[in-house]
Amino acid sequence: MIVQKYGGTSVGSAARIRRVSGRIADTVRGGTQVVAVVSAMGHTTDRLIALARQVNAEPPARELDMLVANGETITAPLVAMCLQGMGVPAVSLTGMQAGVRTSAHHSRARILDVDPRRLREALKQGMVPVVAGFQGVSEDLEITTLGRGGSDTTAVALAAALGAEACEIYTDVDGIMTADPRVEPLARLLHYISYEEILELAAVGARVMHPRAVEIGELYAVPIHVRSSFHRRPGTMIVADVPMEERNRVRGVAFEKEVAKVTVIAVPDKPGIAAAVFEPLSEAGISVDVIVQNISTGGQTDLTFTIAESELKRALLLVEPAGAAIGAGGVHCAGDLAKISIVGTGMLGTPGIAARMFRTLAGEGINIEMISTSEIRITCIVARDSVEKGVRALHKAFELDQDAA
């Protein structure tokens, strides 16, 4: 049994719904049980949100969830009736009917558990359950939505609850690439990637799969197959262990533009300082990305962090008073930055990877403003106008344009 998830582009019109249904029908006729999870058609969600803002500039989250959940509950019966028209028994289910129980946090609910009874019942009767993704129900029977990447999360959670063989995520790209092909034309499709690697890639900007879905996949050991809904070629398998011959190397180059940095200068080096700076940002819902604090000299240190450039103004209004309160020397900021990362579990314990990255960027005349590393990732903050050049240089330097085998 497999779970197949079809995103908004894949179900964006009646013609595309027929194609998706044909694909499900083929899988069923091939002898595999299928549970389908579907997103809202095309721009339906955006249109519903726009409508909401026309009646209330700040729509309350509970009502917005009630509203946008309709996007997926429109697609699900359309796919189910299309399948039935093709002679494949099918039944559409809302998140609630499919047993997706969530926390009560509207617009960003977490799946608490899945009660798969109704799904199993439908499968036992030879039917394809077509589940509205992105939504669930709280203990109080309120309709909730799961936020960004919600339908992926639904799909992987159902696969985990049902013990499915795999979860297929159908999307409008071929799979996970070694780099964004719009920037690096030589980018290659990765046949395998580990949960850890894709989590690092997603966190730095390669947004094919949402981290939440990957985390559930990792936790319950659900293999996730990211593939195109426009052709039949296999895409990328996200698994715990990448096959041996694909391992010992950097797996991909990711980047993110629209980065700004904020530096709190001459901060007294004592406990509680970082908390004083970052707590107001967290409360305001501003995501801080890379944080760098160097060793202290003379009892003082500089604390630098990056945020999305669009949040810069709002962040400064919070950081400046916080800096003053802790006796910092001042707050500087700069925009027009970008982030480049190389990712790969093969980096672990392989000497020279970081040095090669820095040398490659230097060779292109790219200055590195900040450096941050994890066990399987090295990130450099650079000037925004150098990011494409840097991505291409790194892709070549780490031989990502050549086949793994």
Added chain:
Amino acid sequence: MIVQKYGGTSVGSAARIRRVSGRIADTVRGGTQVVAVVSAMGHTTDRLIALARQVNAEPPARELDMLVANGETITAPLVAMCLQGMGVPAVSLTGMQAGVRTSAHHSRARILDVDPRRLREALKQGMVPVVAGFQGVSEDLEITTLGRGGSDTTAVALAAALGAEACEIYTDVDGIMTADPRVEPLARLLHYISYEEILELAAVGARVMHPRAVEIGELYAVPIHVRSSFHRRPGTMIVADVPMEERNRVRGVAFEKEVAKVTVIAVPDKPGIAAAVFEPLSEAGISVDVIVQNISTGGQTDLTFTIAESELKRALLLVEPAGAAIGAGGVHCAGDLAKISIVGTGMLGTPGIAARMFRTLAGEGINIEMISTSEIRITCIVARDSVEKGVRALHKAFELDQDAA
């Protein structure tokens, strides 16, 4: 406490939703508790059905219900969030959340009962429940829809379950008129009408309120106020007893075009004949309207009935073999007919009403093809091209253009 129902035209755009919400807010601020019931916006339901037909020419009823129910569950949160933006606490509820329990007959479910606990809870907390009309939930937690007039039925059923003072039906007309104002410019608004009268009017073509909703109103003695959502003037109150001074007269003239008649000639006058003719029609879902069978002469009689002209071909295919089987002399048919009726409880036991109707039509040179009467209605079948002239003549003859008082 009152229940207010807003139809598809009244909530057809963001601007109209704001107007409807303003109206609810005014009522609440005036000290009256409100439960709102809303339909799908404008042509949403039609669009969803068109989409369904693009993926399955004959969409299965269960999936079609899942699909079209989204129309109402889009409107409800929009109205609730608009109210909240105006400072009026509100909460949208699906049919299921509002406790509307129905039979399992998809696309034409009947309301079995309403569990008003959640509605009462919301009202107790000072909130306006905004309920998605037209839908409910079966015992198996399947989403059902109520068919034609469904949102009206939801509204009156909620009013009955909550013991509301009245149920207001907001629509795009001023209320119930003495005749269709497009045909008779002198038509007047009726301030009161009885449940019986409006049932007769609806049955003969004046389709402002669906009979199902009126029947529930009559059964539970819920006064129904049919009024315009475009202005604040009162419309028509549907009640058990019309005030004395408005009673002793014909209340309205209704008509229906697109009528065809079928006559089964020289039918042997014995038991079971009518059943043999009408059962096949009933099984085919063809509604028979007026039925006339005169006294038999020589052991034979003619049986005539009317149907919608669009059903004529299909009906003949069923009636002709049925006629042959019972030894009838043949089957004749004619189209291009129309139906004119006068309705009023005041007709009951008032001599001369029928005679005046026939004389009026005769005075206009209109030939009467068939006559059918109930206690509070007289119906004549006439040539279609004489129907407008007939309506206007009857409206004048029964002084419907003059105020009741």
